[in-house]
Amino acid sequence: MTKNNPNTYIRFDWAIKRLLRDKANFGVLEGLLTVLFNDKTKIVEILESEGNQQWEEDKFNRVDIKAKNSKGEIIIVEVQNTRELYYLERILYGTAKAITEHISLGDTYQQVKKVYSISILYFDLGRGNDYLYHGQNRFIGVHTKDELLINAKEENAIVQKLPSEVFPEYYLIRVNEFNQVAKTPLEEWVKYLKTGIIDPETTAPGLPEAREKLRYYDMTPEERYAYDEHINAIMIQNDVLNTAKLEGHAEGRAEGERNKQLEIARKMKEMGMTADVIAQVTGLAPGEIETA
Template identity: 65%
Template sequence: MKELDQKDMAENERQELQDRYIRFDWAIKRLLRQKANFGVLNGFLTVMLREEVNILEILESESNQESADDKFNRVDIKARNSKGEIIIVEIQNTREVHYLERILYGVAKAITEHISLGEGYQNVKKVYSISILYFDLGVGTDYIYHGQNHFTGVHTGDRLRINTRDRDAVITRLPAEIFPEYILIRVNEFDKVATTPLDEWITYLKDGTIRPDTTVPGLREAREKLKYYSMSSSERHAYDEHLNAIMIQNDVLDTAKWEGRLEGLAEGEAKGKAEGLVEGKADALRQTAAKMKRMGMPTADIATCTGLSAEEIEKL
């Protein structure tokens, strides 16, 4: 019996080792650019965009090529789907103050990169921007936010629509088919039990776990493609260094925020004491001046003794 227990424990340990999965940011950077692994990315985008997505190719540009310094807090993948639309996926591990401006710039750059000089504006590509954020962005109660450009009446509040006649005659695409869509995934805000395909994906993004019986698009492929122990020893070493770099940077930022709070408290306390001393001294001078005034001393003499102005003394 004891021998069976030991075998079960060994099997469980072996299974745990096999079921360790690579973080999605590293997978995007190193593995999901390979066509053989597009199934993982297709599944992720299908769940996020709520329609079937098939990636035709991974696109390269200045924004998603690996640079010499290889910044680990910025991971981009840019792809073209079967409709010819552009999809940008970006993971941000650390806080960036002007992040919204950056994703706007990224979308604008993608649009201009994929229309040739002289082409008609009807060839502008729709862009989806998906941001996976491991820091607090704004204030909100949800962990996924979705936005797009809409035209709303200033006085009536109604949304501008294109009617059939106008569309047939002038406009070939609706605004929703043209303007970019932005999806912000606030990973740290997710704290629920996974009950939907979307929840299962967010669980994987947050802590790297995938259910053994998952049927969610992309995660099934991830269980086979993104196993930690399927990598070579050199790849595992590079991956471990990547995780260590993220931990160090987050620790540095947390320490800086903690020290900043302490410094702010100390400065506030010192300032409070100094202001208290100044106010106490001024109050004592006013009380002294009031006594001197009651004794009938001239205002000029009181001003000389206390440093208060004649106007202040007159008000006492």
């Protein structure tokens, strides 16, 4: 982050876990969702970490938001900042849990609401040339290639709907892959997600509010210190992981090499990395990681 740039603001992954949890600041989050869906979206609540997170380190790595669009559909937003070995399985579990948590015992399946999962990824999930990917369930004829329409009864009338109107949809925003001039509201948002920079003349929904509420120098000295440490930790984390990958694939397991991997494992544990991720990048056994 270039702190001397007057157009630089607190990075989104930090702000969403602190400042944007305040209902008075929901306009920033609503702007992002409105731009992404091209539909007016309202925040309902920030879901509490104790109820929707399965691991202790989740409280540092992810935030879940419940929102509704103009159709009354539920939207679950997940912001993820740390590499995850089974990330696709994680977001699948999150959408399934969102569906079951928002239907009461005794309700009919008609009450099931659609869930949108949005992952703002500050890490490399895989190969791809785009910064935004979208996926949803569709049923296509194996031989005819047509898309299946489902008959459903709603309000005493038979209506047809596509399976994609019912099944969850997934958006993956690969922040680090955005390397172009921001011309559209969506591009302006992704530029901010990546750099923390907001253009003074922007009219993209939510970004004018972000300019008012997320100024770096409006934080207290203590908050700025914590924020700077957060950014430094992310840089160190990426450096450690990249180094670990290179060294983890090196041939030979001499004692000096093993000690180097153990040191990397210790650093990764201090940053709250899971044992699965540490094992993936260092090649160490679970017992070695536990005693590192």
